[in-house]
Amino acid sequence: MKVKIEEKEEKEKNQIQKIIEISTPSQIFCLGLTLILLGYTPKLIHSCHSYTRFRRLEKPEYTHESFEDFWMVIPCSIVLRLLKMFINTYTYEFFKRKLSHKYSGDELDRKVKKCTRGGFKVLYFSFTFYFGLFKVLRMTNFAPSIMFGNGELLYTLGDWPYTPMPSTLKFYYLLSFSYYVEDGIVHLFLPPNYDYWEMVLHHVITSMLIFSSYMSGFWCIGIFVLIQMDFEDIWIGLIRVIMDFSSVATLSLLYLLLMAGWGWFRFYTFSFCVVYSFAMGTRVAVDNYPDVVTVIAMLLVTLLGLNIYWFALLLKMGITLIRGKPKDLQMVVSKKDLQD
Numbered sequence: 001m002k003v004k005i006e007e008k009e010e011k012e013k014n015q016i017q018k019i020i021e022i023s024t025p026s027q028i029f030c031l032g033l034t035l036i037l038l039g040y041t042p043k044l045i046h047s048c049h050s051y052t053r054f055r056r057l058e059k060p061e062y063t064h065e066s067f068e069d070f071w072m073v074i075p076c077s078i079v080l081r082l083l084k085m086f087i088n089t090y091t092y093e094f095f096k097r098k099l100s101h102k103y104s105g106d107e108l109d110r111k112v113k114k115c116t117r118g119g120f121k122v123l124y125f126s127f128t129f130y131f132g133l134f135k136v137l138r139m140t141n142f143a144p145s146i147m148f149g150n151g152e153l154l155y156t157l158g159d160w161p162y163t164p165m166p167s168t169l170k171f172y173y174l175l176s177f178s179y180y181v182e183d184g185i186v187h188l189f190l191p192p193n194y195d196y197w198e199m200v201l202h203h204v205i206t207s208m209l210i211f212s213s214y215m216s217g218f219w220c221i222g223i224f225v226l227i228q229m230d231f232e233d234i235w236i237g238l239i240r241v242i243m244d245f246s247s248v249a250t251l252s253l254l255y256l257l258l259m260a261g262w263g264w265f266r267f268y269t270f271s272f273c274v275v276y277s278f279a280m281g282t283r284v285a286v287d288n289y290p291d292v293v294t295v296i297a298m299l300l301v302t303l304l305g306l307n308i309y310w311f312a313l314l315l316k317m318g319i320t321l322i323r324g325k326p327k328d329l330q331m332v333v334s335k336k337d338l339q340d
Helices: 002-012 015-021 025-058 067-099 105-139 169-187 196-215 219-242 248-288 290-322 335-339
Strands: none
Touching: 025 196, 025 290, 067 105, 067 169, 067 196, 105 169, 105 219, 169 196, 169 219, 196 219, 196 290, 219 248, 248 290
């Protein structure tokens, strides 16, 4: 009886009340950073617009980047939403059967929907990782061996800001932007977990990085960031999908693949290809137009901080695997779970 009363009270809470309830000090800090970044967005848009005009005045034939390109985001976001709904419709009952022994009621529905979203992420990020690495980055001359290419990192900013754009770049870049815009909007209306503002911050940072790097000609750096993030998201999505009905041995193997990819892409190649390479180009950029470069550098450092924070959470997940009690830390919905 007590459980039913608690469930009824939980249903009666509106979204704002639920968000306030899960807003721990760390999440409030993420909210503060998000608001600061959003407050700077109009200035960023204006700076990108001014710099675009500057490039076209200096070299009229270079018309690769345009604000009009972002109209593509609307149909892409709609298609992504429909694909998510399609996967949810045709996998819901499967996951419900798999999870009904462990969950019930609203918790079962919430977990099933999380699995269907995880299934979509596995498919989506598998495609974008392959497409970005082999169909976009390989078409440039600056894909280094550590990113499985035969180019030279030294060439990344060689022709900046008039770097020749690969023919597939616009589709890849704007599809990625569409994903984070659509997923960020949907996230605002989902039942909040204890990583609610953390994920909002991540989506805002990623969207601002994609937009600003595209419009300023730094997409050559942005390619590295997108590819490096996409690979780990494949394994994160897969682990979340099968966590509750797979063997510890299988989860451990996937976890090792995830951690190896995280160390290689989000630490080693991110530091070398993104932070180091961008630092080399910053001197040239500041001499010409500092505003956009400054905010991109700040966003990259913040993203690196999030990568370190998530790595710590992954280590915590590894401890639960060793104990034989794997746990999805994103499904934490109470302070008791948070402490456990």
